Amino acid sequence: MATIDKKNVEQIVKAVGGKENIEAATHCVTRLRFALYDESKVDVEALESNDLVKGQFSSQGQFQVVIGPGLVDRVYEEMITMTGGERSSKDDVKKAAGKKQNPLQQAIKALADIFIPILPAIVTAGLLLGINNILTGVGIFFDGKSLVQVYPQWQDFASIINTIASTAFTFLPALIGWSAVTRFGGSPLLGIVLGLILVHPDLLSAYGYADAVTAGNVPVWHLFGFDVEKIGYQGQVLPVLVSAYILAKIEGFLNKRIPDSFKLLLVAPITLLITGFLAFTVIGPITFAVGNGITSGLVYVFDGFPALGGLIYGGFYSMLVITGMHHTFLAVDVQLIGTEGGTFLWPMLALSNIAQGSAALAMMLVFKEQKSKGLAFTSSVSAFLGVTEPAIFGVNIRYKYPFFFGMIGSGIAGVVLTMNHVLAYSIGVGGIPGFLSIFSNQWGIFFVGMAIVLVVPFAATLLYGKVLNKREQNVVVDKSIKGSSNPEVTVETVAIKEQTTIGRNNNESSIDVLSIVAPILGTTLSLEQVPDPAFSERHMGQGVAIEPSEGKVFAPFDGKIALVFKTKHAIMLEHDTGVQILIHVGINTVSLKGNGFTSHVETGQEVQAGQLLLEFDREAISEAGYSLITPIIIPDGQERVERVEELLNGASDRREEVLRVSVKD
Numbered sequence: 001m002a003t004i005d006k007k008n009v010e011q012i013v014k015a016v017g018g019k020e021n022i023e024a025a026t027h028c029v030t031r032l033r034f035a036l037y038d039e040s041k042v043d044v045e046a047l048e049s050n051d052l053v054k055g056q057f058s059s060q061g062q063f064q065v066v067i068g069p070g071l072v073d074r075v076y077e078e079m080i081t082m083t084g085g086e087r088s089s090k091d092d093v094k095k096a097a098g099k100k101q102n103p104l105q106q107a108i109k110a111l112a113d114i115f116i117p118i119l120p121a122i123v124t125a126g127l128l129l130g131i132n133n134i135l136t137g138v139g140i141f142f143d144g145k146s147l148v149q150v151y152p153q154w155q156d157f158a159s160i161i162n163t164i165a166s167t168a169f170t171f172l173p174a175l176i177g178w179s180a181v182t183r184f185g186g187s188p189l190l191g192i193v194l195g196l197i198l199v200h201p202d203l204l205s206a207y208g209y210a211d212a213v214t215a216g217n218v219p220v221w222h223l224f225g226f227d228v229e230k231i232g233y234q235g236q237v238l239p240v241l242v243s244a245y246i247l248a249k250i251e252g253f254l255n256k257r258i259p260d261s262f263k264l265l266l267v268a269p270i271t272l273l274i275t276g277f278l279a280f281t282v283i284g285p286i287t288f289a290v291g292n293g294i295t296s297g298l299v300y301v302f303d304g305f306p307a308l309g310g311l312i313y314g315g316f317y318s319m320l321v322i323t324g325m326h327h328t329f330l331a332v333d334v335q336l337i338g339t340e341g342g343t344f345l346w347p348m349l350a351l352s353n354i355a356q357g358s359a360a361l362a363m364m365l366v367f368k369e370q371k372s373k374g375l376a377f378t379s380s381v382s383a384f385l386g387v388t389e390p391a392i393f394g395v396n397i398r399y400k401y402p403f404f405f406g407m408i409g410s411g412i413a414g415v416v417l418t419m420n421h422v423l424a425y426s427i428g429v430g431g432i433p434g435f436l437s438i439f440s441n442q443w444g445i446f447f448v449g450m451a452i453v454l455v456v457p458f459a460a461t462l463l464y465g466k467v468l469n470k471r472e473q474n475v476v477v478d479k480s481i482k483g484s485s486n487p488e489v490t491v492e493t494v495a496i497k498e499q500t501t502i503g504r505n506n507n508e509s510s511i512d513v514l515s516i517v518a519p520i521l522g523t524t525l526s527l528e529q530v531p532d533p534a535f536s537e538r539h540m541g542q543g544v545a546i547e548p549s550e551g552k553v554f555a556p557f558d559g560k561i562a563l564v565f566k567t568k569h570a571i572m573l574e575h576d577t578g579v580q581i582l583i584h585v586g587i588n589t590v591s592l593k594g595n596g597f598t599s600h601v602e603t604g605q606e607v608q609a610g611q612l613l614l615e616f617d618r619e620a621i622s623e624a625g626y627s628l629i630t631p632i633i634i635p636d637g638q639e640r641v642e643r644v645e646e647l648l649n650g651a652s653d654r655r656e657e658v659l660r661v662s663v664k665d
Contacts, residue, residue: 004052004071004074004075004078005051005052006078006082008050008051008052009052009075009078009079009082010082011046011050012032012047012050012052012053012065012075012079013079013082013083014043014046015042015043015044015046015047015050016034016036016041016042016043016047016063016065017036017037017038017041017042018041019083019084019085020037021036021037021038021041022034022035022036022037022083022085023035023036023037024088025076025079025080025085025088026076026087026088027067027072027073027075027076028072028588028590029069029072029565029569029570029582029584029590030066030067030068030069030072030534030540030584031064031065031066031067031072031534032064032065032067032072032075032076032079033062033063033064034062034063034064034065035061035062035063036063039058039063042056042063044056047065052067052071052075053065053066053067054066054067054068054539054540054636055533055534055537055539057533057534064534066534066539066540068540068541068635068636068637069540069563069570069572069582069633069635110183111330111331113179113183113625114176114179114180114183114241115176115179115330115331116625117179117182117623117624117625118175118176118178118179119330119427120622120623121168121175122168122169122172122175122334122426122427123427123428123429124168125165125166125167125168125169125426126165126426126427126428126429126436126437127165127428127429127433127436127437128161128164128165129162129165129166129425129426129428129437130426130428130435130436130437131161131165131436132158132161132162132165133425133436133439133440134147134436134440135147135148135154135157135158135161136148136158136162137440137441138440139440139441140440169235169337169338169426170199170234171195171196171199172195172234172235172334172338173194173195173196173198173199173233173234173236173239173240174192174195174196174199175195176195176237176240176241176244177191177192177193177194177195177196177198177240177243177244178191178192178195179191180240180241180244180245180248181194181244181247181248184244184245184247184248184249185248185252186244186247186248186249186251186252187251187268190247190251190268190271190272191244191247191248193272194240194243194244194247194272194275194276194279195240197272197276197279198232198233198236198239198240198243198279198284199232199233199234200232202230203230203231203232204218204219204229204230204231204232205231205232205234206231206232206233206234206235206236206288206338207234207235207338209231218230218231219231221280223281226281228280228281229285230280231284231288233284233288234338235334235335235337235338235339236287236288236291236335236338236339237291237331237334237335237338238287238288238290238291238335239279239283239284239287239288239291241287241331242283242287243275243278243279243283243284246275246278246283247271247272247275250270250271250274250275251267251268251271254266254267254270254271255267291335291339292339294332294335295332295335295336295339295340298332298336298345299336299340302344302418306415306418306419306421307415307418307419309414309418310348310411310414310415310416310417310418310419311411311412311414311415312411312414313345313348313414314348314351314352314410314411314412314413314414314415314417314418315407315408315410315411315414316407316411317348317349317352317410318352318355318356318388318392318403318406318407318410319407321388321389321392322392322397326349329345329349330427332345333345333346333424333427334427337424337425337426337427341423341425342423342424342425342439343423343424343427344417344418344421344422344423344424346424346427346428346434346437347417347422347423347424347434347438347446347449348410348413348414348417348418349430349434350386350424350428350430350431350434350435350437351410351413351414351417351434351449351450351452351453352388352406352410352414352430352453353383353384353386353387353388353430353431353434354383354384354431354432354450354453354454355406355407355409355410355413355453355456355457356383356388356391356392356396356402356403356406356410356457357379357380357381357382357383357384357388357391357431358380358406358409358453358454358455358456358457358458358461359391359395359396359402359403359405359406359409359457359458359460359461360376360379360380360383360391360395360396360402361376361377361380361458362402362457362458362459362461362462362465363376363395363396363399363402363461363465364376364377364380365462365465366461366462366465366466366468366469368469374526374648374650375395375525375526375528375529375648376395378390378523378525378526378529378648378650379391379395379529383431384431384432385429385430385431385432385433386429386430386431386433386434387430387431388430389531390525390529393528393529393531393536395528398528401461401464401465402457402461402465405456405457405460405461405464406453406457406461408456408457408460409452409453409455409456409457409460410453410457412452412456413449413450413452413453414449416445416448416449416452417445417446417449420442420445422438422439422442422445422446422449423438423439423442424437424438424439425437425438425439432450434446435447435450512577512662512663512665513660513661513662513663514557514575514577514579514660514661514662514663515657515659515660516556516557516581516632516657516658516659516660516661517556517557517609517655517656517657517658518546518556518632518655518656518657518658519546519553519554519555519556519583519613519632519655520546520548520550520552520553520554520583520630520655521548521549521550521552521654521655522546522547522548522549522550522630522651523546523547523549523650523651524544524545524546524647524648524649524650524651524656524658525544525545525546525547525629525648526544526545526646526648527542527543527544527545527631527646529545529629530545530587530629530631531587531627531629532587532588532631535584535587535631535633540582540631540633540635540636541582541633541634541635541636541637541644542633542634542636542644542646543582543631543632543633543634543644543646543659544631544632544646544647544648544658544659545629545630545631545632546629546630546632546658547628547629547630548585548616548618548628548630549651550618551615551616551617551618552612552614552615552616553571553583553585553612553613553614553615553616554610554611554612554613554655555573555607555608555609555610555611555613556573556581556609556655557573557575557609558575558576558607558608558609559573559574559575559576559606559607560573560574560604560605560606560607561573561574561601561602561603561604561605561607561613562574562580562603563603564599564601564602564603565590566594567589567590567592567593567594567597568594568597568598568599568614569584569585569586569589569590569592569594569597569616570582570583570584570585570590571583571599571601571613571614573607573613577640577663578638578640578663579634579638579640579641579661579663580634580635580638581632581633581634581635581659582631582632582633582634582635583613583614583630583631583632584630584631584633585597585614585616585628585630586616586621586626586627586628586629586630587626587627587629588626588627589621589626591626592621592624592626595620596616596617596620596621596624597614597615597616597617598614598615598616599613599614600612600613600614600615601613601614632658632659634659634661639664640663640664641661641662641663641664642662642663642664643661643662644659644660644661644662645659645660645661645662646658646659647659647660
């Protein structure tokens with residue numbers, strides 16, 4: 001076991017601004033996580049020159065210093081001993097870090113935390129509504145008639161699909177109430193009940209409110225001389241969000257003051273009664289007006305200046321993805337659908353996804369090295385199906401020009417859509433399947449926009465990339481992969497140099513090749529596609545990642561368990577050659593504290609290739625909002641590791657070879 005130089009630990013503490021600048025500190029499998037009072041005091045150069053540090057970055061208010069598996073535990077213990085600080089949990093650091101964010105950042109994060117967990121239900125509803133509209137849409141297959149009109153036997157089938165699909169939107173406040181109250185620290189069950197109260201069938205539906213106002217027959221409650229409109233809040237976002245916040249605070253207040261023996265009888269009834277009255281008398285009317293004002297303002301802008309609105313939103317949507325602000329527009333889309341019957345924002349989102357995928361696909365023809373070609377292809381397919389992060393972060397942002405050409409194509413398409421008032425009746429799957437959420441009579445113009453985002457970014461990226469390659473074809477690159485400004489050429493150069501080195505070593509010492517099969521079934525990805533800089537920027541070491549298709553981890557070779565992490569989300573194994581491998585299930589899953597994970601082995605246990613090591617609940621992890629992408633890493637600093645070859649095989653229903661490690665005797 002490697003020893004720790006205490007001076008290096010002291011230098012880490014000093015580099016982050018000293019112990020007086022540390023509000024809270026914890027660690028996960030690979031890194032130290034700090035909540036700092038002032039991040040401007042961090043000495044980045046000092047950290048990068050520290051032998052213990054493999055990388056550093058700031059994310060969501062946390063300053064993270066990458067150390068490495070196993071070693072980070074001892075560095076953390078030494079740091080706590082040295083500074084005399086208190087041990088903090090991941091939640092403690094997350095809470096302290098959240099305080100450092102400005103109000104806008106906190107609001108964006110809160111909205112993301114609320115809407116991401118319910119997104120699968122909304123997307124599923126959108127897809128099913130798309131199927132229903134194909135069956136019932138007039139003029140799609142027959143002139144002036146729908147499919148069910150020509151074939152009446154399909155009428156009830158379409159009706160059942162519509163019932164299933166519309167449920168998520170009908171009871172949307174219940175979904176938002178559950179997620180929002182959970183986010184604000186209250187009881188999820190009370191959140192569900194609150195949402196259902198706001199759409200109770202005894203209330204006038206929000207969808208019929210305008211007609212009732214016109215007819216002058218809006219029902220009211222008479223409360224102590226005041227008339228309170230007896231209306232529901234179907235399709236509304238703000239009323240349930242604000243009510244959920246109030247509910248969580250009231251519940252927390254009561255829980256602290258009512259004895260345990262009376263909580264069951266008093267806390268929930270009092271909380272719901274107070275929140276319900278406030279929702280119908282104060283919160284609902286005010287937020288209902290605010291929400292309608294926001295949507296009316298957006299509609300006015302896009303009706304009055306459609307080209308400008310389409311150019312800005314369509315062109316810059318990808319920038320919102322980078323900052324994380326795109327999650328806030330989920331609430332706007334839902335509000336627009338509820339009040340206007342459709343959203344003009346979501347169609348531009350779908351085409352923005354395709355634009356970035358098209359630019360990434362063009363890079364497959366620009367790249368010369370096979371691994372980069374594979375990354376470009378798989379990330380483009382992901383973007384075409386609505387998930388753009390692999391294409392944006394793995395390919396386009398790294399080379400810049402594909403990202404900007406994607407924005408240009410998306411901006412042009414946005415103008416076309418808004419000039420023709422294209423609307424989506426639901427939030428569905430982005431990318432190419434997005435047409436299912438567009439009103440069928442607008443498919444034609446939507447497909448025109450789709451053609452634009454397929455052709456413009458692809459052609460521009462390909463032509464510009466070919467020009468750059470021609471300029472650089474006479475340039476000899478002789479740098480390491482990490483230091484290269486042109487990774488594409490450098491990968492080839494380094495590979496040739498490594499092969500030559502191995503050939504020379506055959507005369508001096510033997511080189512064994514350790515073949516490592518995938519420990520998990522699924523799709524093999526490049527580390528660049530991992531949504532975590534510690535892995536994607538290879539601070540931890542070389543390796544691959546896997547998008548799991550099942551929740552089981554098997555031993556990739558005969559060896560022993562070097563370490564089972566107490567949260568059970570990661571395992572280190574050691575081969576007989578001494579080579580160690582880290583299997584890290586999911587991203588940031590340490591926060592689950594072992595929930596959803598079942599370990600079948602213990603530290604120090606001998607295992608055989610193919611033996612079941614760990615099981616994990618894919619659905620539970622996804623529903624908690626965490627990525628399932630699993631890095632398989634050969635940690636840096638292993639003296640016997642000569643070279644690591646990464647094999648990207650794509651999707652597979654069997655455990656194929658993913659890594660080859662050249663091992664020195």
